Amino acid sequence: MAGEVSLNGSMHGTHDHVGGNYLNATKGLKSWLLTLDHKRIGIMYLVSVCIALALGGTFALLLRTKLLHGGYTPEAAAFIGSSKDYNQWMTLHGAVMVFLFMIPAIPAAFGNFVLPMMLGAKDVAFPKLNLFSYYLYFTGTVMFLVVLVMGGLDTGWTMYAPYSIVHSKTAVPYATLAVFILGFSSILTGLNFIATIHKLRPKGMTPFRMPLFLWAIYATSVIQVLATPVIGILTFMLFIEKIMGIGFFNPALGGDPLLFQHLFWFYSHPAVYIMVLPAMGVINEVIPTFSRKPIFGYKMMAFSSLAIAFIGFVVWGHHLFVSGQSPFANVAFSAITLTVAVPSAIKVFNWVSTMYKGDIHFTTPMMYALFFIYLFAIGGLTGIFLTALPGNIHTHDTYFVIAHFHFVMVGAVIFGFLAGLNYWWPKITGKLYNNKAGVLGSVLIFLGFNLTFLPQFVMGLKGMPRRYANYAQEFEIYHQLSTAGAYLLGVGFLTVLLYLLASLAKGKKAPSNPWGAASLDWQSTSPPHMHNFEKTPLMGDPYDYSLVSHDEKTGGYVRKPGEGSSAHH
Amino acid sequence: MSSTATAEPAHAHGHHGHEKNLAHHFDTMEQQFDAGKIGIWLFLATEVLFFGGLFTVYSIYRANHPQLYHIGQYFLTWEMGAINTAVLIFSSLTAAWAVRAAQLNQKKILVSMLVITFLCAATFMVVKYFEYSHKIHEGVLWGQAFNPSDAELNHVIEKIEHKGGDPKAIEFLEAIKERPVAEKKDMVAPLQMFFSIYFFMTGLHGIHVLVGMGLIAWLIVRASKGQFNNRYFAPVDSVALYWHIVDLIWIFLFPLFYLIG
Numbered sequence: 001m002a003g004e005v006s007l008n009g010s011m012h013g014t015h016d017h018v019g020g021n022y023l024n025a026t027k028g029l030k031s032w033l034l035t036l037d038h039k040r041i042g043i044m045y046l047v048s049v050c051i052a053l054a055l056g057g058t059f060a061l062l063l064r065t066k067l068l069h070g071g072y073t074p075e076a077a078a079f080i081g082s083s084k085d086y087n088q089w090m091t092l093h094g095a096v097m098v099f100l101f102m103i104p105a106i107p108a109a110f111g112n113f114v115l116p117m118m119l120g121a122k123d124v125a126f127p128k129l130n131l132f133s134y135y136l137y138f139t140g141t142v143m144f145l146v147v148l149v150m151g152g153l154d155t156g157w158t159m160y161a162p163y164s165i166v167h168s169k170t171a172v173p174y175a176t177l178a179v180f181i182l183g184f185s186s187i188l189t190g191l192n193f194i195a196t197i198h199k200l201r202p203k204g205m206t207p208f209r210m211p212l213f214l215w216a217i218y219a220t221s222v223i224q225v226l227a228t229p230v231i232g233i234l235t236f237m238l239f240i241e242k243i244m245g246i247g248f249f250n251p252a253l254g255g256d257p258l259l260f261q262h263l264f265w266f267y268s269h270p271a272v273y274i275m276v277l278p279a280m281g282v283i284n285e286v287i288p289t290f291s292r293k294p295i296f297g298y299k300m301m302a303f304s305s306l307a308i309a310f311i312g313f314v315v316w317g318h319h320l321f322v323s324g325q326s327p328f329a330n331v332a333f334s335a336i337t338l339t340v341a342v343p344s345a346i347k348v349f350n351w352v353s354t355m356y357k358g359d360i361h362f363t364t365p366m367m368y369a370l371f372f373i374y375l376f377a378i379g380g381l382t383g384i385f386l387t388a389l390p391g392n393i394h395t396h397d398t399y400f401v402i403a404h405f406h407f408v409m410v411g412a413v414i415f416g417f418l419a420g421l422n423y424w425w426p427k428i429t430g431k432l433y434n435n436k437a438g439v440l441g442s443v444l445i446f447l448g449f450n451l452t453f454l455p456q457f458v459m460g461l462k463g464m465p466r467r468y469a470n471y472a473q474e475f476e477i478y479h480q481l482s483t484a485g486a487y488l489l490g491v492g493f494l495t496v497l498l499y500l501l502a503s504l505a506k507g508k509k510a511p512s513n514p515w516g517a518a519s520l521d522w523q524s525t526s527p528p529h530m531h532n533f534e535k536t537p538l539m540g541d542p543y544d545y546s547l548v549s550h551d552e553k554t555g556g557y558v559r560k561p562g563e564g565s566s567a568h569h
Numbered sequence: 570m571s572s573t574a575t576a577e578p579a580h581a582h583g584h585h586g587h588e589k590n591l592a593h594h595f596d597t598m599e600q601q602f603d604a605g606k607i608g609i610w611l612f613l614a615t616e617v618l619f620f621g622g623l624f625t626v627y628s629i630y631r632a633n634h635p636q637l638y639h640i641g642q643y644f645l646t647w648e649m650g651a652i653n654t655a656v657l658i659f660s661s662l663t664a665a666w667a668v669r670a671a672q673l674n675q676k677k678i679l680v681s682m683l684v685i686t687f688l689c690a691a692t693f694m695v696v697k698y699f700e701y702s703h704k705i706h707e708g709v710l711w712g713q714a715f716n717p718s719d720a721e722l723n724h725v726i727e728k729i730e731h732k733g734g735d736p737k738a739i740e741f742l743e744a745i746k747e748r749p750v751a752e753k754k755d756m757v758a759p760l761q762m763f764f765s766i767y768f769f770m771t772g773l774h775g776i777h778v779l780v781g782m783g784l785i786a787w788l789i790v791r792a793s794k795g796q797f798n799n800r801y802f803a804p805v806d807s808v809a810l811y812w813h814i815v816d817l818i819w820i821f822l823f824p825l826f827y828l829i830g
C-alpha cells in the first residue's frame with residue numbers, strides 16, 4: 001500500500017479544486033483499470049451494470065415482441081424467432097438481470113462510491129480486495145457473454161435440475177461457473193462493506209447516527225456473506241455433476257431434484273433482499289432530503305432492515321409449495337413468509353410519515369422515490385396472495401408471479417437505482433442535469449412499467465402460465481398491452497440516457513451539495529477529491545436539515561460551521 | 570506524478586505516518602488489524618456455509634439410504650483417516666504457536682513452526698494421495714464411474730467378516746460382483762452417491778489444504794525475511810485462522826465418512 005500513499009498524496013499538492021478531483025487526478029486507462037479508489041471502482045461497476053441492464057432489457061424486448069402474437073396460428077409461430085429462441089431470451093433476460101444487474105447494481109455501484117464517504121473515510125477497508133471483486137464480476141460477465149456465443153442458455157435463470165443436467169443442450173456448465181464466480185464477487189463486496197462499517201466509522205458516529213443507507217447496505221452485506229456461499233457450492237456441484245457424470249440432483253442416478261430447489265432458494269430468496277434492501281436504503285436518503293424533514297422512525301427503519309434480512313433466511317420453502325414438499329413445511333413457510341409484511345409495512349409507513357407535512361420538492365430522485373413506494377406497496381400486497389397457500393396454488397407459475405416480483409423486486413431495484421443515480425449524479429460527475437427531462441424520464445418509465453406489468457396480473461389470474469412461447473387467443477390483448485408497455489419502458493430508459501449524456505457534455509457545474517442533504521458525503525466537492533475530503537467533514541445528525549443553509553453564490557447548500565464535531569477516526 | 574508538494578490528506582496521518590505496513594486509509598495499526606480480523610472471520614463464515622451446503626446434502630442422502638452409507642464406509646480405511654486427523658490437529662497447534670511466536674518477535678520459532686505446519690499439510694496430502702490412488706485403481710469411484718474390482722470387493726467382504734460379519738452387507742457386495750454394475754443401477758445408485766459425496770467433499774477439502782500450503786509457503790518466505798513482528802503479524806494470524814477452519818472441517822468429515830456407519 002505504501003506506493004499508493006505517496007502516489008495519491010503527491011497529487012493534491014496544488015490545492016486546485018478543479019484539478020485535484022478523483023476523475024482527473026491520474027490519467028490513462030491503466031489508472032482506471034488498476035485503481036484502488038473506491039469511487040473509480042464504483043464507476044466501473046456503474047458502467048458495467050448499465051451495460052448489463054441494456055443487455056437484459058434487449059432480451060426483454062425480444063421476448064415481448066415474440067409474445068405480441070399468439071393463438072397457435074402459423075403466422076404467430078413464425079412471427080419473430082422460434083420457441084427455442086424464446087426459451088433462450090427468457091432465460092438470458094432473467095439471468096443477466098438477476099446476476100449481472102440487480103444483485104450488484106446498488107451495493108456495488110453506489111455502495112462503493114458513497115459508503116466510505118458517508119463514513120467520512122478515505123476508502124473501504126480492503127481496497128485491493130475491492131478491485132479483485134470487480135474483476136471477479138467482470139470475469140463472470142465475460143463468461144455470460146461466452147455462454148451467449150456458445151449457443152445461449154435455455155433453462156430459465158433458476159437452472160432447475162434435472163432439466164439443466166440431463167436435457168439441456170445449451171452451455172449450462174459455463175453458466176454455472178459464471179454464477180459461481182459472480183457469487184464470490186458478491187461475497188467479497190459484502191465482507192468488505194461490513195468491515196468498513198465496523199472499523200472506519202468516525203469517532204462519535206454511533207451505529208444509530210449513521211445514514212440509513214449504511215444500515216441497508218450492512219443488512220445486505222450480511223445476506224451476501226451468509227447466503228451466497230450456498231449457491232456457490234450448488235452451482236459448483238451442478239458443474240461437477242455435468243462434467244463428471246455424478247447424479248447429485250438426477251433422479252435417474254439416485255439424486256434428488258427437490259434438494260436442488262431447496263439449496264437454490266436458500267440463496268435465491270435472500271437474494272431478493274440483496275436486491276431490494278439497498279434500493280430501500282437509497283429511498284431512505286432521498287425522501288427525507290426532498291421533504292426537508294428528518295426520517296420518521298429512524299430506529300425502526302434500521303431494525304426493519306435487519307429483520308427483513310433475518311426473516312429472509314427462513315422463508316425459502318415458499319417457492320416449493322407445489323413441489324411435493326410436506327404440508328407441514330408448506331404451512332410453516334407460508335406463515336413465516338407472511339411476517340415479512342410487518343417490517344416491510346413499517347418502512348412504507350415511515351416513508352409516508354416522513355413526507356407528511358414536509359416541504360416536498362418534486363426533483364427527479366424524489367419522483368423515483370414516490371413511484372418506488374407505489375410499486376413496492378402493490379408488489380408487497382400481491383405477495384400476500386402468493387404466500388397464502390390457496391392463492392399460491394391458483395397462481396403458481398402464472399404471470400401473476402411474474403407481475404408480482406417485477407413490481408416488488410425489479411420495480412424496487414430499477415426505481416431505487418434510478419433514484420440513486422439521479423441523486424448522486426451531481427456528486428459523481430460534478431455536473432447538473434436538466435430536472436424537467438429527468439422528471440419526464442421518470443414518468444415515462446413509471447407509465448411503461450405499469451403498462452407492462454399490470455396486465456400480467458390479470459392474465460395470470462386468468463391462468464396464463466409463465467415461460468410459454470405461445471398462448472391461447474384470449475390472452476392476446478393482455479400480451480399486446482404488456483409489449484406496448486415494454487417499448488414505452490425502453491423509451492423511458494433512452495430518455496434517461498439522453499439527458500444524462502447531455503449533462504456530461506454540457507451540464508452546469510454542480511455545487512458540493514445541490515440538494516441540501518445532511519449526510520457527510522455531501523460535504524466533499526463535486527466531484528470529490530481523490531481522498532474524498534479536503535477538510536475533515538463535520539458530523540451531525542444525518543437527517544437534521546437545519547445543519548445546512550442555502551448558498552446564493554453556488555446555488556447549493558453549505559454546512560453551517562461550528563455545529564457538530566469533526567469526523568475524526 | 571512528479572509534483573513534490575504533499576499536503577496532508579483530510580485525516581492527517583500525524584504521528585503514525587511512519588508505520589510502513591499501515592495502509593493510507595487506516596489511522597492506526599490497531600484499526601487496520603481489527604478490520605482484517607473482521608474480514609477473515611467473515612470469510613470463515615462463508616467457508617462454513619460453503620461446506621454447510623454439502624453437509625446438508627450428506628445428511629439428506631444419509632437419511633434416505635442409511636444402509637448404503639453403512640456399506641460405503643467399509644470401503645474406506647479408517648486408519649488412514651485417523652492418521653490424517655492426528656496430523657491436522659497437530660498442525661493446528663503449530664499454526665497457533667506460529668502466531669504466538671510472531672507476536673513475541675521470535676523469528677526462528679516462527680519460521681520453524683510454519684515449516685512444521687507446512688510439512689503436516691504435505692503429509693496429509695500424501696496420505697490422501699495413497700487413499701485416492703488405491704480407490705481409482707480399484708474402480709471405487711464417483712457416480713457412473715463406480716465399478717469396483719472383484720479383488721476390492723473380496724477385500725471388503727473379508728474385512729466385514731473379520732469384524733464379525735454383516736450378512737446383508739455381504740449379500741449386497743456379492744451381488745455387485747455380477748457384472749456389469751451399470752445394469753444394477755437401482756441397487757448401486759445410493760452407493761454411487763456415497764462415493765460422489767465422498768470424493769466431492771474430501772476433494773474440496775483437499776483443495777483447501779493445497780491453498781493453505783500455498784499460503785503457509787508465502788508466510789515462510791516473508792517470515793524468513795523478518796517481515797513480521799509484534800506490531801505487524803496479521804497475515805500469520807489470518808492464515809492460521811484459515812488453517813484452523815480447514816482442520817475443523819476435516820474433523821467433521823473424518824467421523825462422518827470413516828466411522829459412523
Ligand SMILES: [Cu+2]
Pocket residue numbers: 268269272315316318319
Ligand atoms: Cu422467495
